[in-house]
Amino acid sequence: MAAVLGVVMVLFLGACGTRVAGRDGSATDASTAGGPIPWTMAGPISVTGARLGDDHRTLLLDAQVPHGPHACVRGLRAVVTDTVPQHTWVQITYSSPSGDRRSGCTGVTTATARVRLPEPLGARDLIVDNHTVFTADGAHPPALRLCGPLGCRPPATGCTPASYEQALMAVDAPAHTYREAEVCHGKWLVLDFTWRTGPACGGGEAPECSSRLGDRWFFRAEPSGWVPIVHGTRGGCQDVRREEPGFPTAMCVHLAPFRIAR
Structure with a gap:
């Protein structure tokens, strides 16, 4: 009788699977989902807006990031990587499990990253993640103007x-x-x-x-x-x-x- 009960318990536990806690505190069913879902470093899907604080040094950046029913982003941060007389470069990073579709992070939402510039932006153009450019030239403060594919100062229309x-x-x-x-x-x-x-x-x-x-x-x-x-x-x-x-x-x-x- 004891042997029969032992076999039943083994089968019961095997059917339940193993619950593995993810690093964000959520649980993943390792027996059916292939193991815990990894969090990896990522950059924003796009950066849609930038604005300056009253001190002209505090920069707020609107970044599109993954979204889902559980936590999809942590450690969102912006850092200044370089400054020259004409430009200031900023990079945005965060950690996310969105590289694995099992995470459910298949949607998109907007999150705001904040960084304090080493000095007022002034007339410098702001370059975010090497390809998105904003400028104060022609902008409506406190917002900066998003530059287009022809740059921040495209040629005027004309027969040229x-x-x-x-x-x-x-x-x-x-x-x-x-x-x-x-x-x-x-x-x-x-x-x-x-x-x-x-x-x-x-x-x-x-x-x-x-x-x-x-x-x-x-x-x-x-x-x-x-x-x-x-x-x-x-x-x-x-x-x-x-x-x-x-x-x-x-x-x-x-x-x-x-x-x-x-």
Whole structure:
């Protein structure tokens, strides 16, 4: 009888599994989940905002971090890594189990990291985690202004190559796009561009390298840069005047249908 009871107890305990406490105090079922979930060092998913305290040295940074039904972030901190006359660099780190989906940390929330600068930010641009840049130039205090892909001081709209590059970025043109033609006057722009398809050819002229796609876009100048109006391949003004009646007829009436140059 004792032997039978012993076998039953072994089976019962085996079915219960083993509960393992995680380092954050939560428990993980090691028998079904493959062991405890590790916490690892990580950086923010993105940094969406920055603002200065009244002393112009206390910096508050809004960082997107993992979120879930249990603890997903601990040890959130920001540190100054370097300062030069033009820039101040700050790095944000935290620990999280989000690298393992068993943690449930699959959502996103905003957390605020605080750091005190060694001296007032002044006219320096703030670089967070090497790629997100903020500036006080043109900002609305206490917030700093988030700079765009063209930097904190993008070229003004105008009939210049630098502004045409901004227009291409505004329509998410593919990398290595070629500008085929521009019609530009004041606050209006027509831009034809193409991009190569197929294998990478290193600029060669072999037949397999000549396959291209392309588009024609119409733009209006705004304080933020060139703003897309509409795109199309037909000649004349029909495409753009339907969306923007104020677009100058003289800039589009003589446009031929868009053709990809070979």
